[in-house]
Ligand SMILES: NC(=O)C1=CN([C@@H]2O[C@H](COP(=O)(O)OP(=O)(O)OC[C@H]3O[C@@H](n4cnc5c(N)ncnc54)[C@H](OP(=O)(O)O)[C@@H]3O)[C@@H](O)[C@H]2O)C=CC1
């Protein structure tokens with residue numbers, strides 16, 4: 028500014044401001060134009076679809092139990108009566124469904140499934156946690172009809188979904204990934220592109236295998252502290268100060284000590300992920316005795332009727348096994 032006049036500086040600042048303002052307007056317009064279909068409004072899907080709406084996307088929702096669409100419709104979403112209707116209406120459709128069986132049936136159902144309307148020019152993004160085989164089957168069917176496919180399972184639970192802070196583990200058609208980045212940017216804090224279909228599913232299973240094993244070790248520690256006459260609340264403070272501090276222990280520990288498990292990540296889904304991760308271990312001859320033991324605890328918890336509670340309820344299986 029020393030060698031230029033005040034007017035030059037003001038102009039320059041104005042230009043920068045104008046450029047920033049007009050490019051964010053462009054992004055806004057792109058989002059507003061982007062019509063996204065959303066299949067599956069469970070804990071995660073509802074929060075994710077709501078976020079897209081809040082950020083100016085046009086969203087058309089469908090859920091197997093149709094009444095779950097009502098709240099989204101009140102917030103400005105349109106509703107499709109079937110997955111096929113949503114696909115017909117939208118260029119891009121995201122799915123967030125419970126497991127491989129649900130992900131496959133929504134695509135392959137003879138009547139009203141995704142395949143009925145998918146065609147060239149349309150993109151399908153499945154963000155459910157499934158195994159690579161399921162993802163590959165869906166990819167083959169979608170691309171066989173001329174559509175494009177990306178798998179995009181997520182790390183992060185109900186709160187990160189509400190806050191748009193998920194971690195997206197995407198793989199598949201790179202052009203579709205690039206086009207849907209504006210939506211991923213709203214849903215998550217970071218999107219990884221991991222290459223060919225299957226890599227997203229596998230990465231997600233590895234991550235959740237580690238998480239499920241950690242939750243079991245944590246549960247055993249809390250029960251051991253309590254049963255040996257120590258304060259499990261003090262254990263939380265000690266863990267939080269050392270090398271093992273982490274958001275999961277910090278977030279779930281206090282409610283676990285009160286035997287309270289409001290579902291953020293349902294236990295039945297964590298057990299599904301352990302099962303699928305162990306199958307991936309089998310395929311690759313990776314010995315995983317820790318994960319196998321953790322899976323047994325989740326199975327036990329399911330057999331105790333705890334499948335719909337948060338996965339931290341696995342501590343009840345640990346308590347039960349010592350009684
Ligand atoms: N909750 C979490 O913290 C996280 C979950 N995930 C993964 O995301 C996915 C969704 O999880 P979440 O939202 O918690 O699960 P929910 O159990 O809350 O929701 C499951 C959804 O799948 C639908 N569904 C189930 N079976 C079928 C079927 N046969 N046909 C059509 N729709 C079906 C349900 O419909 P209906 O309402 O009719 O039952 C519902 O919309 C899962 O794969 C999970 O592992 C990933 C990261 C975090």
Ligand SMILES: O=CCCC(=O)O
Nearest residue numbers: 156182183184235292
């Ligand atoms: O799949 C569920 C992941 C839950 C989490 O990352 O907290």
